[in-house]
């Protein structure tokens with residue numbers, strides 16, 4: 706699975722990425738985390754990024770592109786990855802397109818977590834309170850003032866990526882205001898729909914012929930199902946992403962249907978033959994009786 710999670714700070718990208726890491730054993734690449742580690746280690750990149758990050762601005766494109774390019778070459782990338790917080794600008798997205806092309810890596814999907822901005826401040830405040838309660842160090846950029854700046858830079862620099870990936874038919878949008886559990890379910894549904902992971906009912910589709918049509922139809926239904934409460938646009942893009950899998954499921958339903966139909970047709974034909982035989986016998990008996998009477 707090769708996935709990009711897109712969304713403003715506090716949208717839940719990190720939480721969802723963690724869940725996917727646990728479920729599928731893939732690697733999460735968070736440029737924010739990498740940069741924070743560089744700051745702590747006081748590497749040249751860290752020293753360069755420190756003040757920029759503290760102010761809520763974006764670190765120069767060439768720095769993050771360099772970090773990601775090096776990371777993609779490491780062996781643990783083979784099983785797949787989730788990009789969280791990268792790309793964040795159109796030049797970063799263009800550079801990533803090039804990198805993936807060069808490395809022959811195909812991106813499965815870009816999932817945008819769409820959230821209501823007014824709720825983000827509450828979320829970040831909760832996150833800060835929870836971190837403090839756990840005795841963890843609070844991020845220097847997790848203050849209301851810096852958050853507004855990060856949100857502004859998301860709007861102007863990162864939101865154009867929605868168009869970038871939607872044009873490339875890679876974008877699916879999930880309503881990030883749903884519960885964590887619901888968002889996870891929706892994310893998994895999209896991943897199955899684009900073929901990035903095995904759909905839940907995949908085993909059922911290869912069940913015995915008579916059961917197959919139902920199972921396959923079920924899978925087709927799930928893959929093509931509209932998201933429950935996503936915005937109109939979000940639903941549209943989710944459907945777009947689900948299209949290929951939905952087509953595949955329909956095809957397999959048709960195929961399974963054909964398989965199931967042929968033995969059934971055989972049985973019906975057998976019964977009809979028997980019925981025809983007994984009708985012919987009865988008719989012959991009647992005729993013999995009539996002749997005998999005459």
Ligand code: AMP
Pocket residue numbers: 714736737738740757758759761762763764765766769789790791792793794797846855
């Ligand atoms: P995050 O943890 O993703 O919210 O990132 C924290 C901070 O790291 C951001 O506010 C930026 O200053 C910097 N950063 C992370 N990823 C990028 C990126 N792709 N491009 C530029 N700056 C980034």
